[in-house]
Amino acid sequence: MRVLSIDTATEAASCAVIEDNKLLGEITFNFEKQHSVILMPMIDNLLGSIHLDISDIDGFVSSKGPGSFTGLRIGMSTIKGLSFGTQKPFISVSTLDALAYNLAYSSGIICPILDALRNNIYTAFYTFEGEDLKRISDYMVISIDKLINKLKDEKAVHFIGDGTGKFKDILKSNISGSYFAPCHLNFARASSLGQLGLGLLKQGIAEDLNQSTPIYLRKSQAEREYDMKMGLISNE
Template sequence: MKVISVDSSTTSATCAIVEDHKLLGEIIYNDKKQHSIILMSQIDTLLTNLGLNINDIDGFVVSKGPGSFTGLRIGMATIKGLAQPLNKPVIAVSSLDALAYNMAYSNGIICPILDALRDNVYTALYQYKGEELIKLTDYMAIHIDELIELINLKKETRVTFIGDAVPKFKEKLYNSFNDTYFAPSHLNSTKASSLGELGIKKLLKGEQDDIFAVAPIYLRKSQAEREYDNKMEMKKNASN
């Protein structure tokens, strides 16, 4: 089974083609370029350089976030636009799952953290049990101090952090736990190859998402929605 997998949930734009358990090719840009401009060119470049045609692809994997509202919409729209005319299956995988999978078979808690601004992070807690990655919590948008309290409640001695928020909070996290590890910098962005491998596992089990219903994970309102809510609240208060 060959799949195209893409992640555009953060400033990083990444695309991969994975065949069963073999990575055929991967492109990662992490310099804040516009995903709407570069994502299709990444896919075209991979197909061309690998001597493949879009009809050779058996399925499509896309990140469902959490992350950038605009980036997630671009990724979803791109994959839906490719999969629908081909009548090929689509599976959406969380970018947090893919980040945790970057640290396969680590001991203790694995904690991916993506910057959600204002000292908040998108996160979930994971742990390996044998060869299976277990999600210990729901996906969350949470203040970094609350995350530290939550991890301490788990009473695990070893914690590994990974994600684009690591540089921002590294010192604080290092001083908060006795046995703290950090992923190397090249793993701190979501890798489309990790996303693709997780997606293939799901597709081989017969899982797939409804192409018309699948949507990103939005753990909080967009800035535009928050500004609108604030405006409505101010109008309501003024009328009272």
């Protein structure tokens, strides 16, 4: 089975084509690019480089967040459009799951962290059981202080994601068993996303194009500003 996967949940944009257990190609940009401008050219370039047409793809995988509201909408709508146009199945996978899968077979807890602004992060906790990635917590948006409180007694915690650069010092000083992924792994690679999605599609698991929505975990900035204006929440 051959799948096309994309991740647009953060500032990085990534697309990949996987055929069973073989990565045919992957393109990633992580430099102030607008996803709405570069995503389709990235997909076209990738398919052309590996001599495939969109009709050669058997299924599609999209990131569903959490992450950038705009980026997620662009990515998921693009993949849904391709799925609808080709009548091929579609599945979405959490950005946090894909980040954790970048550290496949690590011992201890894997903790992906995405910057959610105002000292908050998007996160979840994972472990590997044999070859299987297991999520052992809910998807969360919490403060960095609360994260430290949850993990401070763990013997080994592997941090990964775009929040590591911002919070590395405080995590390292408060969690003695903390380890940090190298920079080339700190974004959700489309290949990791695709591998997880491929496994689901092979099991016959697919999503309804009309029902599938991103995982936001929190309201958008515009919604929060409106709530503050109306006195529904405090400006914290």
